[in-house]
Amino acid sequence: MSYLEHATPRVALLYGECVFYIDHYAKQIAQRYPQAQKCSYYFNDYSFNAVVESLSQDSLFGEGSVVLLKLDKKLSAKESYALLEVLVAHPKNALIIGFYSNKNKSAYIQEAKQFGAQLKHPKLDKAIVDVRFFMPSHTELSALLQKKAQTLSLQIDTQALHFLLELLNYDISIACAELEKLALLDHRIEIQDIKRQVYEGSGSVDVEQLIEALFKDRAQSLQVFGRLQSEGGDGPELVRALGRYFYQLFLFASYLKIHGNIQAKEILGFNPPQGVVAQLTKRATQLKDTRRIFEALRAWHVQSIQGNVQAGWHFLIEIQDYLS
Numbered sequence: 001m002s003y004l005e006h007a008t009p010r011v012a013l014l015y016g017e018c019v020f021y022i023d024h025y026a027k028q029i030a031q032r033y034p035q036a037q038k039c040s041y042y043f044n045d046y047s048f049n050a051v052v053e054s055l056s057q058d059s060l061f062g063e064g065s066v067v068l069l070k071l072d073k074k075l076s077a078k079e080s081y082a083l084l085e086v087l088v089a090h091p092k093n094a095l096i097i098g099f100y101s102n103k104n105k106s107a108y109i110q111e112a113k114q115f116g117a118q119l120k121h122p123k124l125d126k127a128i129v130d131v132r133f134f135m136p137s138h139t140e141l142s143a144l145l146q147k148k149a150q151t152l153s154l155q156i157d158t159q160a161l162h163f164l165l166e167l168l169n170y171d172i173s174i175a176c177a178e179l180e181k182l183a184l185l186d187h188r189i190e191i192q193d194i195k196r197q198v199y200e201g202s203g204s205v206d207v208e209q210l211i212e213a214l215f216k217d218r219a220q221s222l223q224v225f226g227r228l229q230s231e232g233g234d235g236p237e238l239v240r241a242l243g244r245y246f247y248q249l250f251l252f253a254s255y256l257k258i259h260g261n262i263q264a265k266e267i268l269g270f271n272p273p274q275g276v277v278a279q280l281t282k283r284a285t286q287l288k289d290t291r292r293i294f295e296a297l298r299a300w301h302v303q304s305i306q307g308n309v310q311a312g313w314h315f316l317i318e319i320q321d322y323l324s
Contacts (some may be wrong), residue, residue, distance in 0.1 A: 008032040009129045015099035015112040016133035020172040035063035042070040043306045055086045064092030072102040074115035084121040156189040239301045252284035289322040
């Protein structure tokens with residue numbers, strides 16, 4: 001974001017297709033206020049009165065206050081302007097808003113633009129920014145991951161970085177988290193390390209049981225999910241594991257459609273056991289609507305982050321509808 005090269009905003013609205021960039025730049029902006037008091041309000045925890053109170057406070061040492069909001073619904077025009085008025089009255093304070101999608105893309109972008117149009121004030125004109133982040137290209141994602149590896153002082157092969165991204169469906173947030181785990185190995189990371197530490201360790205027995213049930217016994221899949229939920233295993237990590245698995249099925253289905261056969265090494269970068277290849281091939285042919293499956297998984301991930309523990313039932317049933 002070039003704006004940060006020459007200025008620091010006091011009001012920032014960050015939105016778009018890339019959640020990683022939203023989180024990354026929210027953190028970058030907050031770090032521009034190193035001595036300020038920090039307050040955060042996420043999704044349903046948002047309270048207009050609480051935010052006003054936080055923005056109305058001046059730090060004991062005169063360094064200001066910064067409020068970070070994570071929202072999936074835009075504020076009303078009245079609330080937006082009221083918050084800007086508070087910032088005008090307290091010139092050392094700042095407001096950072098990460099605006100996330102909980103609906104289809106076009107409706108989300110339209111709402112985000114309306115939100116940005118509300119965040120206008122004549123006395124804060126040059127101090128307000130709203131930025132849409134588009135999904136980076138695979139090359140840009142690789143560069144981001146390489147930079148993350150450098151900050152961790154982690155030596156890793158370029159091929160291993162590409163393999164990690166492909167394995168994780170180019171989810172840069174998860175890939176960065178995996179790099180932090182790999183850094184603990186304290187040696188140069190190669191593809192074999194990722195196979196052992198990420199690929200083979202990505203699915204627990206419980207997740208495998210849920211996947212097995214999804215493709216064989218749909219009623220049983222609800223029972224398995226109910227047990228996972230009772231054990232606290234139904235959070236974002238579960239959704240990510242499902243996403244990784246369905247991405248592999250998507251790769252297999254695409255390759256089969258183009259070539260008419262399966263070459264696992266060309267698809268995954270290595271050769272799994274033949275039994276695994278046969279199972280992935282069979283299940284790839286059972287995907288009726290891959291796009292809708294991934295849309296359901298993305299929505300489920302957002303809801304799980306927000307703590308909506310009941311949403312999983314709805315999305316699990318929806319995913320089942322797109323399997324034959």
